[in-house]
Amino acid sequence: MAGNQRRRAARTSNKKGAVVGSGGQRRKQLKGRGPTPRAEDRTGHPAARRAARADKAAAPRGGRRSGGGGKASTEVVAGRNSVLEALRTGVPGTALHVGTRMESDDRVKESIALATEAGIPVMESPRGELDRMTDGAVHQGLALAVPPYEYAHPDDLLGQQLSGTPLVVALDGITDPRNLGAIVRSAGAFGAHGVLVPARRSAGMTAAAWKTSAGAAARVPVAQATNLTRALEAYRKAGFFVVGLDADGDVSLPGLDLADQPLVVVVGSEGKGLSRLVRETCDQVVSIPMAAVTESLNAGIATAVTLYEIARLRARR
Structure with missing residues (x-):
């Protein structure tokens, strides 16, 4: 009979839901998932993509023995003019990616010829792949993959096996x-x-x-130091004189008496100049004489003028 049913457990559910134990399911359902992730941490979010691009740009590039460590990453030169200029100036590449079904012009043909001559593989890539590689930049169907630069160690520039009086630019x-x-x-x-x-x-x-080095980067080693001040102090202990280049220098460049000595020429930024610790490490701070007080030279031109004058003074002595 209905009233004589002997069950060890009541019904687990009816129209109103569970009667006895839910097996912990409710507890799991009520368990929080934690705070909402930041936009930068959400995969696919525009803020996350911007953060990834910023990290990639800020990460130190380097290879073996680089002072700053960091994960090396391949760069991409995008656009027909940029790729052609890079190949003309000897920028090393790992692959030249050419878009499929695109109208080629003289720039594309010359880029393919230069890449083939340099032993760089030429690969046909769909537009979607080029968009992904170049992070949405205007590539015009042409992109050159460039490997990470392999920095030298600061000790490699000490000059034991170099010809002539050592000269380093920091x-x-x-x-x-x-x-x-x-x-x-x-x-x-x-x-x-x-x-x-x-x-x-x-x-x-x-x-x-x-590209700007016009191929000189293949001949002139570039070293990377974890701490510039310590590296300069190490050069001083090795017998170098450290000369800083600054508009407020105490010595005029034509009167540089240390030109014939092993030298490290330190160049500061155009806006801030030499940092305090670096300036204190210098044996002399040199300025370039100019006709007008308000005129200034950017770092590249100032370095060229200084190196030319040092070469001239060394030739005279």
Whole structure:
């Protein structure tokens, strides 16, 4: 009979829901999922993509023995004019990506010819792939993948196996890669043995720096230091004199008596000049005489003038 049913447990559910134990399901359903993630941490969110691009731009580029560490990443030169200029100036590439079904012009044909001559693989890539590689930049169906630059170690520039009196250019707060490329080019033209850059708050050897160096980056080593002040102190202990370049220098460039000695020429940023610790590390602070007080030179031009004058003074002695 209905009233004589002997069940050890009541019904688990009816139209109104569970009668006895829910097996902990309700507790799981009520468990919070934690705070809402920031927009920068949400995959696919525009803020997350912007943050990723900013991290990529700020990350130190480098390879073996780089003072700043960091994960190396491949860069991409996008656009027909930019790719052609990069290939003409000898920027190393790992692959030239050419869009499918696009109208080619002389720039595309010359880029393919230069890449083939340099042994760079030429790959046909769909537009979507090019968009992804270039992060949405205007690529015009042409993109060149550039490998991370392999920095030298600061000790490699000490000059034990270098010909002539050692000469090193150190950069303090130079953040424009085009200025860095121009300085590397001047270093190669006037006999400097290398360029030293800090690992942080400094321009790195990007594709833009490679292009501006006009191929000199393949001949002039660029070293990366974790701490610029300590690296300069190490050079001093090794027998170098450290000369800072600043508009308020105590010594005029033509009167540089240390020109024939092993030198490190430190170049500060155009806006802030030399940082306090770097300035205190210098043996002398040198200025370039100019006709007008209000005139100034950017870091690349100032370095070229200084290196030329040092080369001239060394030739006379």
